[in-house]
Amino acid sequence: MASLSPVRTVSTESNRNNVSVKSNPSVGTPQRFSLPPKSSVAADSGQRFKISALKVFYGPKEVLHGININISSNVVTAIIGPSGCGKSTLLRSLNRMTETVRRARMEGEVLLDGENIMNMDVVRLRRRVGMVFQRPNPFPKSIFDNVAYGLRINGHKGSLAAAVEHSLRRAALWDEVKDQLHKSAYALSGGQQQRLCIARALAVDPEVLLLDEPCSALDPVTTAKIEELLFQLKPSCTIVIVTHNMQQAARASDSTAFLLEGRLIEYQPTPKLFTTPSDPRTEAYITGRFG
Amino acid sequence: MQAPTNVIERATLWHGPRAFFRRLRTGDEVAHIITLIFAAVVVGITALLVYQLWIQSVLSRQKFGWAFFFTHVWDPLAGQFGALPFLYGTLVTAAIGLCLAVPLGLGTAIFLSEFSPPRVSDSLAFLVDLLAAVPSVIYGLLGIFIMVPWLRTTVEPALKSTLGFLPLFQGPTYGVGFLAAGLILAVMVVPFIVSVSREVLIAVPREQREAALALGATRWETIWKAVVPFAKSGIIGSVFLALARALGETMAVTMVIGNDPKVSASLFAPGYSIAAVIANEFTEATGNLYLSALIELGLVLFVLTFVLNGLARLLVLATTTRGAAHE
């Protein structure tokens, strides 16, 4: 079975972020994982991403209007907002996946550890910044070959088997699949496939992991496992997660950014954004008045 | 630190000659160029084909000009080459083939798309597709040994005795001839009409059927008055496709048409088609003019099928991209 601590539900008073989301019947009670309380949010171990005046166009349409945001290292940053607000576009611009769309155009500056990503070799960028997608998309290959894919194309030196095992352990999947590494990835359940995709992304040892609504196609138990996973990865990896599930943002992230219609409305440490948001639109969104 | 305005397009984000070599290193440009070269080879082969047909027929084109199409004399020994018998034969056999194949094919398609349950429809459609895969020479084999004797002993005498007052059904009944070739073409092109028509009929939106049924129409009336007219252009497209196939059919036709370069009114008479004469006489063509005339016939065949195929594709496209808005 997975090597995670069992999930326990607790009362609203104590939870990891000390957040009690403003009472509203539709929001519900966040859950807590039985782990030692994390360190303070404003862990300024550095700014991983410095984004200035970022604009993204799909053809003539301007989808992001001048975003300015700094993503801190080794924390979980959540991006929330209603459908169509540009959160996925913002995420995808961080590893230049917007380029896969034919008529996409980026303007502005995105610095990864001080280096402009536009001038970087895109292959190198995508090794440092990995991505997990909304629906699990394992390749039609074996479990082993899926995890080893990134290693092989980037020229891994040393034992593939060891690296694959390491990644699968980090993704909390090793115990479930260690005896069937040569089976097709499609034989796994949806939640396992998503964790396999996380393992695949982790295999090349990225500094940043971008997740685009990774749990939207999964059940609550699997979702909890993955959130636990992110918590464990945090010390070694900067995590940016797009989610339309506010409770998830509230439980699992250290900072949260709220986007609306392609603009960054508010960006705060998570407890503050969910208890005392500065902008009335943020408050309207998190209390469920729209979205 | 860079200036804050960087503009990139698609996956090619740098411009200029230095950038070209940088892109080259990533391998994407190389792959693009290599596959483009192979794609260009296809275009090159096609262009070369048209060119060769044109160039190699120059002797005949210059000697006979447009009269080539109206002369009915084909006398290799005398150096006289006229295409009329072959044009006539090609068109007559294709016409007979279509007259028989269109009702049969359309009827089958209607049954498969409208009347029969989906599973039956799919299995039968599969069998019809297999028919389309049968080689021409095998149709010819059955034509020579089964169909021609049957025509000679049963069908043609019957037609002669009942409809013999028409010039179409007069003359000696050899079995081989225009009728035989037309029949075998009919059998060969039916699968094409069926598969394309079935697809366009299935693509007709169900609202059309429902509107007619709601007005109290019977199944057949719905089909004939609502569904088929909607799919009209696609069905006509399938007929053009079938016609293009029929024009180019070589082996089965040459095995049953009688191979006689004459224009005759009677369907019982032996005749010739463009493809058949090329098949039979190409290796025996002595002299450049003879060969050139045959190649000119090939050019004619190419142009005919090219035009028909082009029209067919346009028509089929017009039907399948049609939305709910009709007329």
Add this chain to the structure above:
Amino acid sequence: MSLRTYWRKFFNAFMFGLTALFAAATVSVLFVILGYLVYHGGQNINWNFFTKLPTPVGERGGGMANAVVGSAKLLLIALLLGVPIGVLTGVYLAEFGGKTTSFFIRYTTDLLNGVPSIVIGIFAYTIVVLPMRHFSTLAGGFALGVMMIPITVRSTEQFLKAVPNPLREGAMALGASKWKTTLTVVVPAAGSGIITGIMLALARVAGETAPLLFTAFSNRYWSAGWNEPIASLPVMIYTYAIGPYADWHEQAWSAGLVLLALVLMVNVGTRLVLARKVSVSR
């Protein structure tokens, strides 16, 4: 019910019956063909057919070994010509091509697809036979290869496009460049479809006679190397069928049965493989 309504209902039932009859007639042709081939050709399919050369006219006991091998050699050349060009062009159209270039190439491919096979034979004659001044296996293989190209292009493009985009994105997000993604993820994912497309193309050209008539010509003996005229199953069927000897006719039936059996097996087989693939994948 009025008389008119009776008539309408009757006509409806009548047309149902008529179209059903048409459908039955169309489908039955396949079984008629198979039936006659098995009846007339089945008796002569024996070891001799596959191992002996044609005997002089009048002598019994000949076979079509050279034609079987000949067809195989011709198909080999057709493969070598048709597959690389066809598959790579398909890759271009599906992965790399810009809008106008792709349209133009697709249009040309469709054009080539519609050219009658006898005209392709003329083309091969002018390109290969005339310079070489004699018939050859190369010329025949060239003609068949040219015919294979458009079929392969179409099916390759179709199967490549059917590979879902998330797979491409997953690979690119791991740092794979476009060509690496295509080579290591997309093409393998479409692999079985592309192979079935190639097999169907092979089955199609294996039955073609017209383009071989004045390129590969024919041969009553073994054909050595690639420069000599060569026998092939379809041409032998044609030659024997129109010949005057009963023995030849019997052999034509048998050869026809062999040819049709091969063609049908490939068509049915690939259809089954594709159906199974669709139901197994996600």
